Amino acid sequence: MAVQKTKHPMPEQDPKKRIKNFNEVPQGYSKETAIAEAKRCLQCKNKPCVEGCPVEIDIPDFIKLISEGKLDGAAELIKSKNSLPAISGRVCPYEGQCEGKCTLLKLGDPVGIGRLERFIADYERNKGMKRPKKVKSMGKRIAVVGSGPAGLTCAGDLAKMGHTVTVFEALHAPGGVLMYGIPEFRLPKTIVHAEVDYIKKLGVDINYDIVVGKTITINELQKIYDAIFIGTGAGLPKWLNIPGESLDGVYSANEFLTRVNMMKAYEFPKYDTPCSVGQIVATFGAGNVAMDCARTSLRMGAKRSLIIYRRTENEMPARAEEIEHAKQEGVEFHLLTNPIEFIGDAIGKLQAVKCISMQLGEPDDSGRRRPVPIPNSEVMFNIDTALIAIGQSPNPLIPQTFKELKVEKWGTIITDENGQTSVPGIFAGGDIATGAATVILAMGAGKKTARAIHKYVMKK
Numbered sequence: 001m002a003v004q005k006t007k008h009p010m011p012e013q014d015p016k017k018r019i020k021n022f023n024e025v026p027q028g029y030s031k032e033t034a035i036a037e038a039k040r041c042l043q044c045k046n047k048p049c050v051e052g053c054p055v056e057i058d059i060p061d062f063i064k065l066i067s068e069g070k071l072d073g074a075a076e077l078i079k080s081k082n083s084l085p086a087i088s089g090r091v092c093p094y095e096g097q098c099e100g101k102c103t104l105l106k107l108g109d110p111v112g113i114g115r116l117e118r119f120i121a122d123y124e125r126n127k128g129m130k131r132p133k134k135v136k137s138m139g140k141r142i143a144v145v146g147s148g149p150a151g152l153t154c155a156g157d158l159a160k161m162g163h164t165v166t167v168f169e170a171l172h173a174p175g176g177v178l179m180y181g182i183p184e185f186r187l188p189k190t191i192v193h194a195e196v197d198y199i200k201k202l203g204v205d206i207n208y209d210i211v212v213g214k215t216i217t218i219n220e221l222q223k224i225y226d227a228i229f230i231g232t233g234a235g236l237p238k239w240l241n242i243p244g245e246s247l248d249g250v251y252s253a254n255e256f257l258t259r260v261n262m263m264k265a266y267e268f269p270k271y272d273t274p275c276s277v278g279q280i281v282a283t284f285g286a287g288n289v290a291m292d293c294a295r296t297s298l299r300m301g302a303k304r305s306l307i308i309y310r311r312t313e314n315e316m317p318a319r320a321e322e323i324e325h326a327k328q329e330g331v332e333f334h335l336l337t338n339p340i341e342f343i344g345d346a347i348g349k350l351q352a353v354k355c356i357s358m359q360l361g362e363p364d365d366s367g368r369r370r371p372v373p374i375p376n377s378e379v380m381f382n383i384d385t386a387l388i389a390i391g392q393s394p395n396p397l398i399p400q401t402f403k404e405l406k407v408e409k410w411g412t413i414i415t416d417e418n419g420q421t422s423v424p425g426i427f428a429g430g431d432i433a434t435g436a437a438t439v440i441l442a443m444g445a446g447k448k449t450a451r452a453i454h455k456y457v458m459k460k
């Protein structure tokens with residue numbers, strides 16, 4: 001029987017309706033659609049898709065189980081490798097990873113692996129997650145600093161290996177970037193809480209409002225725990241460094257999204273969030289975070305939301321799906337445009353941004369063609385709010401307060417291929433070790449490092 005060349009479409013909210021709410025945009029597969037999509041899988045013996053999965057899921061096997069209607073078995077198989085499938089099934093850039101290696105790309109669309117992972121995770125959650133089996137205690141204690149995707153994955157895997165794991169989280173809620181950085185319409189907080197609850201059921205203890213490096217030091221943790229994993233992420237914003245950046249109305253993407261998420265603007269008017277964006281919002285950058293900012297601005301009441309980016313659409317680092325969703329929702333793209341100055345009024349309130357037109361020159365270190373200013377091409381945009389979404393640097397607190405750690409000049413903690421730092425027994429993974437990257441790569445780092453920590457503590 002011939003294989004269908006295109007993916008089965010996933011229902012989505014209408015763009016005109018969804019810009020007025022924070023409900024999830026893609027609405028997931030039905031059981032019937034998921035089974036039909038799973039039957040597109042060729043069940044390749046060499047499993048090229050698995051090579052593209054940072055958390056090592058046996059993709060053809062779980063898809064085969066779905067195609068046979070064995071949904072409980074599919075859920076159990078995924079959970080054996082990935083403790084956060086409802087999250088990765090929503091935010092993983094699978095088109096460049098597992099799906100990017102799918103054999104069906106030779107005929108048409110790859111199998112909708114990400115959609116199927118999301119489907120099976122949602123199926124399990126709606127049915128009621130099984131309590132994980134108790135494992136024999138290894139008698140070792142491990143501290144995990146940060147409850148983001150790297151920390152949660154590392155903690156969960158170590159607990160499955162029989163270790164006593166304590167997570168230290170600086171904020172009052174778990175999840176790190178999953179909770180404060182990704183908008184509700186892309187990753188609902190109920191999903192994050194459900195996944196974290198599963199990690200807790202594995203036996204992981206999470207302590208909140210503890211800033212390691214301030215509330216407690218790494219030196220103090222070393223006296224209590226057999227090993228430490230640092231997964232504090234990349235929470236230090238990068239700035240444009242142009243005149244007027246200190247004006248009222250100029251925010252980092254990190255601050256803006258954190259305000260919206262942690263103050264629950266998505267439940268307005270139940271929560272009166274002090275986060276007004278005005279009529280016109282400009283977001284600078286074109287990655288996934290920039291798309292999140294631009295789309296959130298519309299939901300916060302902006303009449304116009306602009307993306308201002310110094311290269312062309314071909315160079316945008318955001319996922320194609322995120323760019324398409326932004327376009328559908330009416331976000332305006334001003335490409336080959338670079339900000340050079342923010343303009344304010346007499347009391348320091350942002351009023352406008354002066355930009356200059358660009359053209360692409362020779363490639364830079366990233367392989368993208370370098371943008372070059374065009375003389376005498378300045379243009380002015382009247383704006384009420386500016387959101388700077390050009391990337392983030394590693395959180396500097398632990399390297400600053402624990403000098404024994406070796407770091408790169410840009411702030412990342414230096415590790416070997418297994419996550420071991422310059423200090424025996426202290427490991428690191430995710431954005432704090434690699435610089436800002438994706439959720440799934442952080443999860444992959446947490447998984448790989450958990451194995452290294454297990455080997456280390458079992459030798460002590």
